[in-house]
Amino acid sequence: MAKKEKVPGKVKIIPLGGLEQIGMNITVFEDDDSIIIVDCGLSFPDDEMLGVDIVIPNINYLKKNKDKIKGMVITHGHEDHIGAIPYVLKEINIPIYATKLTMGLIDSKLEEHGLLGKVKRKVISYGQTINLGTFKVEFIRTNHSIADAAAFAIYTRQGIIIHTGDFKVDYTPVYGEPIDLQRLGELGKKGVLALLMDSTNAIKPGFTMSESTIGKVFDNIFNENRKSRIIIATFASNVDRVQQIINMAAKYGRKLAVDGRSMVKTVEVAMKLGYLSVPDNTLIDIEEMKNYSDEQMVLITTGSQGESSAALARMAASLHRKVVINPGDVVVFSSTPIPGNEKSVSNVINELAMKGAKVIFQDTHVSGHACQEELKLIYTLVKPKYAIPVHGEFRHLIAHKEVAVSMGIPKDNVYIINSGDVVEFDEGEAKLSGSVEAGAVYVDGLGVGDVGNVVLRDRQQLSEGGMMVIIMVFDEVTKELVAMPEIISRGFIYTKEAGMIIDECTNITMECIEKFDNDSRREKNRIKNLVKENIGQYLWKNLKRSPLIIPVIIEAGV
């Protein structure tokens, strides 16, 4: 706990992503002299962000304060914690600190964006503490659905602040050791000012099962389906899951192929860095699959979320160039649908089943996130003065708050904060202290930030009702109409049904134009508004539809 007599400088915690856009994890720790950044994730678009590819954090606050920034520390190698790093580095060059596997995955991203070699990067081991300006950051071992996950003890002028990152408590992890509960207890004994902890599973009672329990599930599946080809879809980043599949391939004498760009990449990085151990003569190239019979093969693939462009969906839709699903194939979804993906996952399951595959999708996954009893364990060890639930939707943060309060944290010492909110610690006391610019920036194709709410609103209307463009051509001098109004529609109504509607819209347009004499036709906006209004009313009355109506006036000079 902060020693009040020293009157140290203030310390601020500012999430730049977070609640407003789940997954975009990036948190600023700041004092008068230094800034450090914890994680730098991207998020995937919600349904209403039509056409948006990814969502990255607004870092204008960092750009304004770039001279104070000492470094970026990364908890683990998932997209929602590392995905925005290349975008941020293109704006501000910041040294990166992470554990080995995490850095391997970051490197692979930097390489893709042509940034490798242009950025200072340092691999840190568990237990190591680094100095970043006026902050010190200690890397503490945790467990998660990817190896090498770390929590941070951040030593600040106000006291120790712990950030867990994403974590679970796994007493029997597949790779490495259980979370360093001893060190968390030791720090708790010293006094911890604040604890920022993962809330993803805070609505779930009990304990998350160990990753190693899935090994037994796979063993049963391999044992019961000895004659079939086995295809397993899982998260590309879940290296431990992949290891367990490799173990089964070895045990049952099958060859293993890997498919899906992100899966191939992760397996490469993990093998190179020693996080995957693959027996000789087990891994084969997907091209070699044809040389083996079904019972000799297991294929690991991406697409466990039903993503339409991933390998599994392409197999299901017969669009995959190398893998054809046959009756008798066993397809395992070793995953749970992320909220919002349930329908697309079902669709892929149905398509696979229609091709005769036996699809296994229940009890084949464990979460990487701590449930309520694990949160209580950490509170018992760390005993922070303040709790700041992080990582999760608002309902998860609220559930986390209830857990914290049940563990004796005073209600007023639990801070649920949104992107840009500033929690300021002064003389060991926290308060909310205004907010800074933060939030989401949409990436569409190569464009960063050039698609915003106006564009999305138009896309929404276009998606629901299509559009109708009404083109009027006037003589630029006399303002006479020099062609019949031309009406173009798309996404509105079948062409064969459209004839009468279009004719009527043409008539309405003519009537509108005739209300203006040639002289007043200079007021193009008045004409356009009248056309838009009258056609809009006609379509709503007759069809109960609202396409985007766009009147255009062109002045032609001959």
Add this chain to the structure above:
Amino acid sequence: MAKKEKVPGKVKIIPLGGLEQIGMNITVFEDDDSIIIVDCGLSFPDDEMLGVDIVIPNINYLKKNKDKIKGMVITHGHEDHIGAIPYVLKEINIPIYATKLTMGLIDSKLEEHGLLGKVKRKVISYGQTINLGTFKVEFIRTNHSIADAAAFAIYTRQGIIIHTGDFKVDYTPVYGEPIDLQRLGELGKKGVLALLMDSTNAIKPGFTMSESTIGKVFDNIFNENRKSRIIIATFASNVDRVQQIINMAAKYGRKLAVDGRSMVKTVEVAMKLGYLSVPDNTLIDIEEMKNYSDEQMVLITTGSQGESSAALARMAASLHRKVVINPGDVVVFSSTPIPGNEKSVSNVINELAMKGAKVIFQDTHVSGHACQEELKLIYTLVKPKYAIPVHGEFRHLIAHKEVAVSMGIPKDNVYIINSGDVVEFDEGEAKLSGSVEAGAVYVDGLGVGDVGNVVLRDRQQLSEGGMMVIIMVFDEVTKELVAMPEIISRGFIYTKEAGMIIDECTNITMECIEKFDNDSRREKNRIKNLVKENIGQYLWKNLKRSPLIIPVIIEAGV
């Protein structure tokens, strides 16, 4: 079972909806002389059916055979079993047979569509058998998440065929009696040719809990939140759920208000017909809520699926005119998200929680559909020769098939059929026998069937990339360009970013036009194709985007 010596005429079973569009439940039973129809449901659009409001079955097969149709029997009053009735009746006048509550809900639909009084309708009681041409249909009591659900024993020339409709086995239902297992056993003893049974929960092991267990859940919630206003969202059609809320309101001395159009309608119909018993002075109008304190109120509302236009979502978004969510309110989701709705449900939960409401959404619902052990019970009683799993996605039907096979139905006697497939019974033996026209018809606004795949594909492209219209005006005689090409875009890119892009597209258009001399400009399609291609390439190369590009050539005569 059919007696072979009689050589009776063939009997066909043809689903007109089903697999292709889950929810659109409508099944044709046909012999040489008669047709009867079981259920007539609508379905809600999938994500890719942009702008479509509802989906109804293609009934061209019925129109072609309308003289054979003897009537329509309805299992229960849910939208996916009655929703398309008005649309079908507008095309073919068919007598309707249903139990009392089911008919009440159908009537309310017919009234809305101005059809009441124009159609023959007959209320049938459990145990009653009706003659429909060469078929007889016996109504058998079942349980479901709405009262008055029926299974049908259909007496055909080939033998008895049982259709369960949606059902569960509830030994302690809130309203009425448990499913008539005795009669099912008796029929089984006589010999049942085929069983069409609900597959919705066929992937779930065990038994579905009784509806009455939810009463205890509500009792706890009311008991623990005596000082708070309680708002409960559930399916409008779940009359038994509503009854249990009414019971709690009475027990805890609260007034009850009802909100949401469909909820108000269902409560009205159910009260009128005696399916809801409401103690005096319990029900109040929503307008009177203001006269009561929080602890005196309970409000039942629609919107448990997160539907943006339903009452609950409007409360959450502060758009509701009569109900303002305050800190301390308790909001209960007595429902499970239907696949595809998970994200919108979460969003509403989050918004409510942000307003300070305590939101309860776990363990507050039981399903209305039978799980695996219940299916086994019915197979044990009915012992059909053939099994036809119905109601569910393909993966559910496959799981149902496994259950059937585990109960001794030969694998080849289980038929998984799609919309339009014909299962033909001849001399007591089944076979697949071709298919008839069937499938989905989209309703968008007032238009039925005027939105199809071309329109939806355009809406998809518009939704992802917006559009760009390029307007070129030529002199109709000389084919000279008489105005600068005009470029209009929507949903594509921020206006402020668009300037340079639009300028470049104008240049590209000019270059394309100049490749054609005035004479060859008569070939408008060649010019348009060239413009579309070149601008498409430019946008993809520079922005990695593909808006819908629509070149337009207008010929003006001055």
